[in-house]
Amino acid sequence: xxxxxxxxxxxxxxxxxxxxxxxxxxxxxxxxxxxxxxxxxxxxxxxxxxxxxxxxxxxxxxxxxxxxxxxxxxxxxxxxxxxxxxxxxxxxxxxxxxxxxxxxxxxxxxxxxxxxxxxxxxxxxxxxxxxxxxxxxxxxxxxxxxxxxxxxxxxxxxxxxxxxxxxxxxxxxxxxxxxxxxxxxxxxxxxxxxxxxxxxxxxxxxxxxxxxxxxxxxxxxxxxxxxxxxxxxxxxxxxxxxxxxxxxxxxxxxxxxxxxxxxxxxxxxxxxxxxxxxxxxxxxxxxxxxxxxxxxxxxxxxxxxxxxxxxxxxxxxxxxxxxxxxxxxxxxxxxxxxxxxxxxxxxxxxxxxxxxxxxxxxxxxxxxxxxxxxxxxxxxxxxxxxxxxxxxxxxxxxxxxxxxxxxxxxxxxxxxxxxxxxxxxxxxxxxxxxxxxxxxxxxxxxxxxxxxxxxxxxxxxxxxxxxxxxxxxxxxxxxxxxxxxxxxxxxxxxxxxxxxxxx
Numbered sequence: 001x002x003x004x005x006x007x008x009x010x011x012x013x014x015x016x017x018x019x020x021x022x023x024x025x026x027x028x029x030x031x032x033x034x035x036x037x038x039x040x041x042x043x044x045x046x047x048x049x050x051x052x053x054x055x056x057x058x059x060x061x062x063x064x065x066x067x068x069x070x071x072x073x074x075x076x077x078x079x080x081x082x083x084x085x086x087x088x089x090x091x092x093x094x095x096x097x098x099x100x101x102x103x104x105x106x107x108x109x110x111x112x113x114x115x116x117x118x119x120x121x122x123x124x125x126x127x128x129x130x131x132x133x134x135x136x137x138x139x140x141x142x143x144x145x146x147x148x149x150x151x152x153x154x155x156x157x158x159x160x161x162x163x164x165x166x167x168x169x170x171x172x173x174x175x176x177x178x179x180x181x182x183x184x185x186x187x188x189x190x191x192x193x194x195x196x197x198x199x200x201x202x203x204x205x206x207x208x209x210x211x212x213x214x215x216x217x218x219x220x221x222x223x224x225x226x227x228x229x230x231x232x233x234x235x236x237x238x239x240x241x242x243x244x245x246x247x248x249x250x251x252x253x254x255x256x257x258x259x260x261x262x263x264x265x266x267x268x269x270x271x272x273x274x275x276x277x278x279x280x281x282x283x284x285x286x287x288x289x290x291x292x293x294x295x296x297x298x299x300x301x302x303x304x305x306x307x308x309x310x311x312x313x314x315x316x317x318x319x320x321x322x323x324x325x326x327x328x329x330x331x332x333x334x335x336x337x338x339x340x341x342x343x344x345x346x347x348x349x350x351x352x353x354x355x356x357x358x359x360x361x362x363x364x365x366x367x368x369x370x371x372x373x374x375x376x377x378x379x380x381x382x383x384x385x386x387x388x389x390x391x392x393x394x395x396x397x398x399x400x401x402x403x404x405x406x407x408x409x410x411x412x413x414x415x416x417x418x419x420x421x422x423x424x425x426x427x428x429x430x431x432x433x434x435x436x437x438x439x440x441x442x443x444x445x446x447x448x449x450x451x452x453x454x455x456x457x458x459x460x461x462x463x464x465x466x467x468x469x470x471x472x473x474x475x476x477x478x479x480x481x482x483x484x485x486x487x488x489x490x491x492x493x494x495x496x497x498x499x500x501x502x503x
Contacts, residue, residue: 031440032464035450036283040290042299043270047450047460048286049278051443055181057279058443060451061191064274065267066171067247068240068305068385074255076215076247077263079168080207084260085175086152086166087201089193093151094201100146103139104201108257110139111204115254140204147201155190159183163444168245170382172455178444181280188289191275195268196296203257212253215246223324223496231494232381234316235331239309239385269300276451276460279443309333309386316492321499328401329392329494330408332485337383337456343469344481345378345389350428351420351478352376352411353391357427359411364393370403372396383456388492389485401495412486419479432470 036048067078090097114132117124156164156177164177179187219225229244236242275294277286312333334345353360353376360374373394380390391412393404439449454460 032461035460037460038283038287038290040270040294042295042297043273044290044294044297045274045454046286046290047274047276047454048281048283049276049446049450050281050283051278052280055280056178056443057181057184057277057281058178058447059176059187059191059275059277060444060447061175061195062274062276062451062455063173063175063195063268064171064272064455065173065302066169066382066384067243067245068170068382069267070240070243070247073251074247074259074263075243075251076211076245077251077255077260078173079245079247080203080211080252080255081260081264081268082166082168082173082175083206083211084200084203084264085194085198086150087199087206088148088152089197089199092155092190092193093148093199094146095148096146097199100143100199100201103143103146104203104257107136107139107143107204110136111256115256119254136204144202144205152190152194155186159186170241170245171384174451176444176447178279184281184285185289188286188293192290192293192296195273195294196298198264200257200260200264203260207252207255212249215249215252218246219244220249223320223322224327227318227320227322227327227494227496228329230318230320231329231331231492234318234494235333235388235492236309238307240305240307241309241381241385241387244381265298266300267302268297269302270297271300272302273297274451274454276447276454278447278450305385312490312492315488317495318493319495319497321497323499323501324496326395326399326401326498327392327494327496328395328404328408329390330405331380331388331390331492331494332490334378334387334389334485336385336387337379341477341481342378343473344477345485346432346470347420347425347428347473347478348415348482348485349376349378349389350431351424352415359414360391360393360408363411364404364407368407370396370399370407374404374408401497405493405495412482415478416482416486419475419482422475425473425475425478429470429473433467436467
């Protein structure tokens with residue numbers, strides 16, 4: 001990296017840190033009154049907060065699509081598409097776009113032939129598969145001849161960008177990084193281009209390489225990952241949370257570039273995209289560049305996820321025997337983040353199993369010393385649809401998961417029967433106020449909060465009602481909701497039972 005660029009990156013990193021205190025110096029109303037918004041004709045929503053203390057800005061692009069939107073045959077596609085968004089456009093990432101497109105078409109033909117033979121299963125001809133695999137490999141190599149590797153990332157980095165990354169969840173796909181304020185138009189150009197007309201180059205190389213390896217590392221070669229995936233399959237039988245974000249290996253192997261392009265065309269549309277920009281920018285400039293570069297994104301008409309999770313009629317259990325560490329997990333169905341009782345779920349989760357002062361930590365970890373960790377949190381695996389509050393325990397050595405299970409139920413029953421104390425409730429409210437302030441600190445944190453609330457609640461202003469929602473929770477609310485949620489028929493249990501090996 002050239003010395004000049006290294007210095008620019010260091011300056012930017014320092015500037016981002018310096019902005020960390022700007023939000024705390026103002027009141028909620030001061031901040032809320034300074035936030036501006038506009039919506040392009042294609043539906044892309046922009047939320048802008050100017051802060052001119054240092055010459056940098058941060059952004060978050062929230063695309064309102066995640067693995068819950070996928071159907072059988074294309075699980076994992078939201079995550080694959082996230083990887084594709086860094087591959088560039090017709091202008092970025094290629095040394096000859098026309099020739100590359102022809103080579104990619106040949107690559108698609110070779111993959112289709114190989115997939116057709118593979119799907120014959122036991123009737124497939126091994127010699128034919130070997131030949132088709134060789135042809136497919138040659139086609140991938142030919143297409144890669146036209147790729148300028150990581151040009152998108154290099155443009156960001158060489159212009160002082162920091163922290164370029166993305167993530168996919170069950171609910172959303174998010175892109176973000178920080179840039180110097182004098183690179184606002186460049187940012188708008190590259191972000192608008194990749195959201196409006198990305199080129200899915202290196203598609204098969206990426207999904208058969210990093211994506212497949214991530215699946216193996218997270219799930220196939222990880223006992224806890226294997227158990228959690230099947231626990232999730234068991235807990236959610238109908239809605240989009242049934243399968244994990246990484247997707248099933250067979251789907252990853254069989255998804256084509258055409259599948260990905262169709263999924264992109266259906267979901268990466270204006271009404272599904274929220275962009276928040278926070279830092280040393282002017283609303284007029286953001287609006288000007290947004291109209292110039294983000295209007296390539298089609299308006300679209302994304303289809304909502306319509307399948308609701310039915311009421312569970314009895315406890316579900318899975319026991320996985322494995323030589324690994326024993327684990328206990330229990331999940332209870334709850335409503336989504338927009339439900340009036342969501343703040344109550346958060347209070348219950350906090351008191352029961354979040355932090356050193358939580359009941360599970362006190363009882364299982366400190367007093368009984370039967371677990372090295374015990375936690376609870378609402379929103380597994382997502383928050384947009386009917387979801388779950390999850391409880392888990394990691395037993396100490398020579399202790400089984402069943403001891404943790406019994407101890408967890410004891411603490412849950414106390415809350416159902418007796419509720420929580422006024423002191424516990426007040427402590428949660430104090431922590432919520434502190435966390436709220438921390439969440440507003442820094443350009444990136446503020447951008448993330450604004451885009452999250454706009455996407456999940458439909459209005460970024462709901463951010464400023466967060467503390468009020470928790471403040472309104474009463475002791476009676478906690479007892480009522482606990483009694484509704486923590487019933488055996490609403491429970492799914494997953495256990496890793498340590499299996500002795502011969503070694």
